[in-house]
Amino acid sequence: MKKFLKSVSLFLILALLLSCVSFASADGVIEVTLPTYKTGENVGAIFFEPLVERFNAAYEGKYHITLEELTQDMYSDKIKQLGAANALPFLVEGGDSEWIKQVVIPNDMFVDLSGLIADNNLMDILIDSQVAYNTTEDGKVFSICVPVTRPMGLYYNGAMIDLGDKTCADLSWDEFAALLGENKIAFMTGENAWTTQLVLGSLIAVEEGGAELLSTHTIDKLMDYNQPCIINAVAKLQKLMQDYGTSNQVGAVYADAANAFMSKNAAVIANGSWMVGDFLEDGGKWSNGFDGATVRGDVLPGNVALANNDGYQYWIPASVSAEQQEVGKAFILFTLQPENLEAYMLAEGGVAPKLTPSEEYVAAASENKLLYEYVNAVNADTIIVPNAGDIMTSSIGNTEFGNLLPLLISGQLTPEAFCQQLTALAQETALD
């Protein structure tokens, strides 16, 4: 019995130790775990899971990545917790920009990727402004972004709404709302109130000074919401939510908003091009007679598209081993291969400015009419600005904005009071 207990104890200790580290297996394969939210039902999984499978196949016998599933709204917090515990994974996709800016970069918690860019001539494909944004004062490159811009707009159900010969680029929100009739918009207040943030972003963008405000606060987040362009936009958002919000908008998380749209309880949803995959075939998400073929993609009313190219994407923590860094760099390079960029654009939309598209891509892209329509809705006059969520501090964007929305919808908060509360909350927990 004692011998048995001793064996079990030794086994458990060994298992515990092995589970804590990535390791090279006996056959020389470097195995690593990648925490990500782009799995399962997440819309990003459509491209990302096959990408990792292709990577594992391409590097079979050398590297192997296992995905660890996280929820999207928990991802940034989880990464921060891992950072605090000095246990970051071999590759991180973005994270809380404030944390990166104030903690990760100043403390050199990242691997400089400038060498990787130079050695592989990546500037031939990367977007210059994105690289510049990710370059520190001392010339280090913090992260590499997939060089695809994806301005976000909205989808509407063409079977429920008729815009006539017009597009959203020709209409203001008031004019668009007038065409909705009894139809609803899929707003949400749960999670980070994503779809609502997008609508608010478009409303701010058309206000005087709004576009400039959105464009100038992606780095230094907005601490004062008591500004006419935001108050006016919030007033319009309040009316839209009161008049055109779905019955489940209060407390709705993304899945609820998407479900409202794909069950014809809402005729409009603001979202990015990655949602196109949900409309190509009924993956069990359609109900109540919804047909993805009737969905139309467009910019947001007021001819606004939301895109924030100033961001962080793939970065490698300095705390990981040389072997793990090797896998991280190999994965980044793999992601940037033309065929993978094209697969990305086919799955989630967007444009890679420096990529010469292959014939196969052009043929495949033209088959996906909705994606083609969505991407090409942007014209020369489109106001392209960052989203409202891009200018909010982490706690405001992730929680407080959504918490205050029910009070705005019910009328307990006026737009002015709503903005005052956001201002107070933004300043409360900020580090002096």
Add this chain to the structure above:
Amino acid sequence: MSTVSSQSKKLRRYSLMERRNFPWIYAFLFPTLLLFAVFYVEPILQTFLTSFAKFNGYTTAEWSFDIHNLGGTIFRNYTKLFSMSSFPPALRNLFWWSLIAMTLHVGIGTAVGFLLYQKLRGWKFVRIIFMVPNVISGAAWAMIYRFMFNDDIGVINNLLRKVNPDLHIQWFYSSPAAFWAITFTWVFYAVIVALVVLGDLMAIPASLHEACEIDGANGFQKLIHIDLPLCRNAIGTSILLSVTSRIAMYENIALTSRGGPGNDTYGLALILTKSITDFNYGLANATAMLMFVFGIATMQIINKVFRMDDSVY
């Protein structure tokens, strides 16, 4: 007598054999002391010290001191905490939730404990059924309750609409419904209380009940004069556990109302995590110290009121 006893303690000399064992005693104590120091003392000390600092959790904490501006220097985080708009509702909620925990929650658990003690037919089955919710995590319960309280598809509102077809309550997103909806996620699950009380009831010597019966006491008199007083420690412990759980309550709020609408259902644990989200660890640790102080104070008060250090027999 006590003076003599303390003198004899002072005068006590250890034998040679005992002294030879000292190194072994210290050697065996060392791992425990080390674990205590590393996992208890050090984090509490660090939390305490950094609660007075400007600290983002990653870089070195910065302390500053100005006798003319204590609130803006050494007590900066406490000043900020007390002036936060979510702090008064968090305190108010803590007070009411603690009161509900002490009365309703512990009351339900105690009543179930007494019922089980009667060993009525099927009492073991009831004990298991009562236990089931406890093996489901608070987070899972919170998710279940989100569906139960959903205005469109939730069972609660659909039942209520049988009476009032026009009824629409956004349970987790309107006040004061949100406070009560959160309360319902924990108030009925009192199996720990029931088991602690049942444990004390089981330990009551049968001779006491027999003596009561001989004296002609009825069931109610036995309950009031024998069983309840002898469960004093169990009830005190239950209240202590329930109230400290309210101080630390996080999942039930974060996964349902998230402190909203506005900040109506905020709790101290939510302020703490929000501060961490904005990587203001100094403020988070000040909140943690306040929770720590509340916990210690609760323990002292309950110990005093329920005379927990005294034997019930």
